[in-house]
Amino acid sequence: MPTYRYFVQPQIDAKTNTIVSYELLMKQLTSQGWRLPESFTSIDPQIIADLLVETTKVLSLKVRRCSVNINREQLMTTPIAEAIIKSQKQLYPTKLIVELTEEDGPQKYSIEDLLPRLKSFVKKGMQLSLDDVGTGNNYFHEIQELLPLASEIKFALQNFNKEFKDPKIQQKIHFWHAISIEYGLRLVLEGIEDHSDNKLSNELGIKLKQGYYFSRPQLLNLPQDSIAV
Incomplete structure (x- = not known):
């Protein structure tokens, strides 16, 4: 049977230079x-x-927020939905963030299909993050209905062939920064690779960041792992 584990990557608050969240x-x-x-x-x-x-049992009380990547297919799968609810109970008072990815599954789910489940998660104290905004199926008009329910949006620099200094990339970030302010959301910029990326993101007013410049994803061993797997 294949072995799976979660790796954790920190999300940094640039103003305080502290870890505010982990992504699984x-x-x-x-x-x-x-x-x-x-x-x-x-x-x-x-x-x-x-x-x-x-994994969330190990992480409890280590950080204020913890996000897990879930695609639409997984979101609508009962065992995973139940595990998300149980994980939030274990993590409390840490917030579990359901980070909705755009990976396709065999079945296509519309926003209308997702809303009841997402609303039930939010009602149970979880938060919703929309991953990879501005690419694939996550352009503004496709996710507009989800924005009032979300707490966070994530813009990934690594999804683009152009460099961060390209004006078109910066224009996209300005757009999503404005959207985050309009809807009262956290905006996380992913893919900060080096000092120049970090400096430019500061100039653009980005507070929350992820990327190899801060830390690569680290393996999170579980208690039953007698040696590092």
Whole structure:
């Protein structure tokens, strides 16, 4: 049976230079080392559910917020939805953030399909983050209905072929920065790779950041891992 673990990457508040959140990134152990699974949707939902519950138990009380990547297919899968609810209970008072990704699954779900489940999560104290805004299926008109429910949007520099200094990229960031202010959301800029990226993001008024400049994702061992897997 394949071995999966979550890696954690911190989210940094640039003004206080402190870690304010961890993002959980699932990886699979292969003969070449840890790699992203080819398809998250093809992983047995119960495996994801059990791993999420075990991982959040280890992380409880370590940080104010903790986000987990969930695609639409996983969101609508009962074992995973139940594990998300259980994880929030374990993490309390830390907030669990459901980071909705745009990875496609075999079944297509509309925003209308997702809303009841997302609303129930928010009612139970969780938060919603919209990942990869401005790319793929996450342009403004496609996610506009979700914005009033969200607490956070994430813009990933690594999704673009252009460099950060390209005016078109900065224009996109200005747009989403304005959207975040209009809807009262946190804006997280992902893909900060070096000092110049960090400096430019400061000039653009970005407060919350993620990227290799601060930390690469680190393996989170579980109690049953007698040695590092």
